[in-house]
Amino acid sequence: MYQTGVKSVFLNEYIEEEVYVSQPPSFENHKNPTHVYKLKKALYGLKQAPRQCYVILTNFLLDKKFEREQVHKPFFIKKSSYDILLM
Numbered sequence: 001m002y003q004t005g006v007k008s009v010f011l012n013e014y015i016e017e018e019v020y021v022s023q024p025p026s027f028e029n030h031k032n033p034t035h036v037y038k039l040k041k042a043l044y045g046l047k048q049a050p051r052q053c054y055v056i057l058t059n060f061l062l063d064k065k066f067e068r069e070q071v072h073k074p075f076f077i078k079k080s081s082y083d084i085l086l087m
Contacts, residue, residue, distance in 0.1 A: 075087065
């Protein structure tokens with residue numbers, strides 16, 4: 001069984017929507033205090049992060065010949081002659 005950290009996965013995912021955040025308290029630009037930042041990648045805690053991570057994971061697993069379980073959609077199955085892999 002393998003696992004990965006959720007926080008590290010979210011930090012490496014690109015987001016499709018335009019998302020802007022205000023300046024964090026200790027990183028304020030005093031010359032431009034009203035400016036906001038446009039995010040290029042997802043942040044942990046961002047509402048779009050889990051959805052984008054799931055879309056990328058789903059596409060990857062389907063490309064690798066996994067089948068989506070019919071009753072429980074988040075589960076993926078790959079069968080061979082001797083093994084069954086559940087994700």
